[in-house]
Amino acid sequence: xxRHIKILSRIFILWVFLAPAFALVQPAETRxxxxxxxxxxxxxxxxxxxxxxxxxxxxxxxQVGGRTEDVAVQGDYxxxxxxxxxxxxxxxxxxxxxxxGSTISFPQFVEGxxxxxxxxxxxxxxxxxxxxxxxxxSAPVExxxxxxPGYAEGVAVAGQYAYVxxxxxxxxxxxxxxxxHPAETGYAYPLNxxxxxxxxxxxxxxxxxxxxxxxxxxxxxAHPVELGSLxxPGYAYGVAVLDNMAYVxxxxxxxxxxxxxxxAHPVEAGSYSTPGWAFDVAVxxxxxxxxxxxxxxxxxxxxxxxxPVELGGYEVPGAHAGRVAA
Numbered sequence: 001x002x003r004h005i006k007i008l009s010r011i012f013i014l015w016v017f018l019a020p021a022f023a024l025v026q027p028a029e030t031r032x033x034x035x036x037x038x039x040x041x042x043x044x045x046x047x048x049x050x051x052x053x054x055x056x057x058x059x060x061x062x063q064v065g066g067r068t069e070d071v072a073v074q075g076d077y078x079x080x081x082x083x084x085x086x087x088x089x090x091x092x093x094x095x096x097x098x099x100x101g102s103t104i105s106f107p108q109f110v111e112g113x114x115x116x117x118x119x120x121x122x123x124x125x126x127x128x129x130x131x132x133x134x135x136x137x138s139a140p141v142e143x144x145x146x147x148x149p150g151y152a153e154g155v156a157v158a159g160q161y162a163y164v165x166x167x168x169x170x171x172x173x174x175x176x177x178x179x180x181h182p183a184e185t186g187y188a189y190p191l192n193x194x195x196x197x198x199x200x201x202x203x204x205x206x207x208x209x210x211x212x213x214x215x216x217x218x219x220x221x222a223h224p225v226e227l228g229s230l231x232x233p234g235y236a237y238g239v240a241v242l243d244n245m246a247y248v249x250x251x252x253x254x255x256x257x258x259x260x261x262x263x264a265h266p267v268e269a270g271s272y273s274t275p276g277w278a279f280d281v282a283v284x285x286x287x288x289x290x291x292x293x294x295x296x297x298x299x300x301x302x303x304x305x306x307x308p309v310e311l312g313g314y315e316v317p318g319a320h321a322g323r324v325a326a
């Protein structure tokens with residue numbers, strides 16, 4: 001529901017900006033009518049000098065805490081999107097995770113993160129894609145950025161390319177061969193709102209809100225080719241892929257399991273109705289981990305994709321499970 005709140009807040013902000021413009025357009029008879037007279041007596045007052053609004057000299061120099069939107073794990077470290085920063089935790093002892101480093105504040109709230117080798121890629125909303133050197137986890141350093149045209153919700157990395165789920169501008173493919181100067185090479189589905197992206201082989205799998213699951217051939221990253229789609233019954237927020245099976249976190253319709261052995265003709269193989277709203281999913285072996293909003297973390301056995309079975313769950317009262325990594 002956090003994502004719904006964010007979307008509604010953007011609509012509200014847009015209305016705030018547009019409302020004055022609509023207010024200026026009055027019916028013809030109102031504009032032609034006599035000016036409204038005030039009942040209060042008119043009192044002359046000395047002319048007041050015109051005031052110029054002062055620009056604030058305040059600048060944000062740091063941040064503590066904030067909402068946690070995503071997490072990626074590599075080796076003994078977890079890379080966590082916390083508010084405006086990327087925070088690195090040592091999770092070699094899972095019972096006592098320890099913060100070892102963090103970036104300076106990004107321009108926007110961090111929405112997604114992916115790690116490959118010594119680079120972390122950050123999806124930073126309206127600020128696009130940021131590249132962070134994490135060769136020293138205790139001192140992550142921002143080294144490059146690319147301002148995507150949309151709202152960067154999520155990111156996946158494969159080889160030298162970052163695949164950005166860019167909100168209402170679809171999938172953007174960014175070349176990281178020069179991390180200090182990332183450059184876009186291609187895009188797909190520019191008229192769809194993409195929340196998340198997963199890559200397996202030469203195919204990118206996209207969770208696309210009301211449009212469900214979309215696939216793109218990325219064998220030539222400079223020219224992604226739109227392949228196939230499956231309109232899931234809910235609202236596709238997250239996606240994971242393993243061994244030709246795609247797992248879609250489909251909002252109020254739970255987890256959908258899709259056979260993508262032929263990406264041009266995906267077929268739903270099974271589903272499971274989680275108790276909350278499925279926002280994200282990660283799969284390891286025959287186990288799927290679902291971030292289920294107020295339903296917390298749900299753990300499912302997907303060894304039989306047609307009949308997922310819940311193994312257990314963990315809920316934190318008052319919390320909202322939005323992303324998961326395993």
